[in-house]
Amino acid sequence: MDGFCHPIRDVWERFLQRCYEAFPCLSDPERRSSLGLKLALVAMHVVFAGALLILDRNMLNATRDNPWYFATYWFLFFVTLLQYFYTSGSSPGFVIDAMRAGCEIQSTSRRPPKTTKQSASVKDASLIIPIYSHQPVSTACSVEATSWVKLIMDMYPPGSSSRHWTCTYCNVVQPPRSKHCHDCDKCVLQFDHHCVWLGTCIGQGNHSRFWWYIFEETVLCIWTGIMYITFLRNSMSRAWWRDVVAIMLLVVLCICLIFLLLLLIFHSYLVLTNQTTHELIRKQRISYLRGIPDRVHPFSKGVCRNLYNFCCASRSIYTIEPLPTLEEIEDKKRPYTCWDIVTCRCC
Ligand SMILES: [Zn+2]
Numbered sequence: 389m390d391g392f393c394h395p396i397r398d399v400w401e402r403f404l405q406r407c408y409e410a411f412p413c414l415s416d417p418e419r420r421s422s423l424g425l426k427l428a429l430v431a432m433h434v435v436f437a438g439a440l441l442i443l444d445r446n447m448l449n450a451t452r453d454n455p456w457y458f459a460t461y462w463f464l465f466f467v468t469l470l471q472y473f474y475t476s477g478s479s480p481g482f483v484i485d486a487m488r489a490g491c492e493i494q495s496t497s498r499r500p501p502k503t504t505k506q507s508a509s510v511k512d513a514s515l516i517i518p519i520y521s522h523q524p525v526s527t528a529c530s531v532e533a534t535s536w537v538k539l540i541m542d543m544y545p546p547g548s549s550s551r552h553w554t555c556t557y558c559n560v561v562q563p564p565r566s567k568h569c570h571d572c573d574k575c576v577l578q579f580d581h582h583c584v585w586l587g588t589c590i591g592q593g594n595h596s597r598f599w600w601y602i603f604e605e606t607v608l609c610i611w612t613g614i615m616y617i618t619f620l621r622n623s624m625s626r627a628w629w630r631d632v633v634a635i636m637l638l639v640v641l642c643i644c645l646i647f648l649l650l651l652l653i654f655h656s657y658l659v660l661t662n663q664t665t666h667e668l669i670r671k672q673r674i675s676y677l678r679g680i681p682d683r684v685h686p687f688s689k690g691v692c693r694n695l696y697n698f699c700c701a702s703r704s705i706y707t708i709e710p711l712p713t714l715e716e717i718e719d720k721k722r723p724y725t726c727w728d729i730v731t732c733r734c735c
């Protein structure tokens with residue numbers, strides 16, 4: 389697996405570098421317009437799908453012959469755009485919000501027993517914080533912040549200093565796997581990356597929505613490509629410029645498809661191994677991951693459990709995972725035997 393991770397990391401870093409060189413505004417939050425990027429993305433969809441309607445004069449007849457085929461295509465088209473805006477407007481799970489939710493629980497748990505059932509709990513050694521309040525932080529919260537520090541420091545090995553894990557920008561203690569995003573100016577739980585196209589961070593709260601978005605976008609791209617190829621293969625006589633425009637759009641579509649497929653495969657791999665892009669790329673810079681071999685995925689609970697947690701995780705809770713113990717890491721380092729393969733140890 390060592391050989392698998394390194395090329396992904398190198399290709400991703402090179403790709404980001406090229407993007408920033410080609411479009412310097414993407415790397416500069418001040419010069420980047422979130423609304424402009426959203427409009428550009430919608431315009432791109434409209435151009436690719438709308439051009440087919442203009443180029444193919446036979447499209448209306450084809451729609452009449454196969455209404456379900458085209459109805460499904462346009463349904464996917466609008467669902468993909470809706471998913472884009474849905475993901476773009478979703479919260480990635482900010483540490484400060486989890487802390488406030490934790491504070492609310494702390495303060496309500498001191499009231500009569502009616503509300504105590506909604507309390508921070510430790511399940512499977514992970515800290516579970518229900519999201520049931522988006523009220524502004526109370527004045528008592530600054531006092532309760534000490535409880536947050538204690539809860540989080542229990543997730544790190546004994547003897548760790550809270551100062552080391554305090555974000556210098558937000559002034560909150562970061563749970564394991566979180567990172568400060570300079571674009572959002574907040575710390576994000578299970579930080580994956582900041583997506584400039586969506587204008588939001590991808591983290592614990594919206595990673596599954598992001599995966600579904602790139603999946604839908606990939607299917608839409610393949611389907612649109614098939615429609616372009618069908619148009620070009622059609623031997624009906626037409627003006628030469630229609631073919632030239634269709635070929636040019638198809639080439640751009642193929643480039644987008646390669647990028648989307650790579651992104652989909654990459655994020656599916658991250659989901660199955662319970663990793664984030666940040667952890668995979670910056671492994672050597674994250675102190676608690678440094679020195680762990682690439683083939684060992686410290687937060688993985690097995691392929692099936694990782695997939696279940698990713699797909700079926702409740703959107704009404706924040707889950708904070710503790711760092712794995714040295715024994716757990718050593719166990720994961722153990723080479724696979726024939727018995728491990730028979731008993732599906734990786735699952
Ligand atoms: Zn921060």
Ligand SMILES: [Zn+2]
Nearest residue numbers: 569572582589
């Ligand atoms: Zn961000």
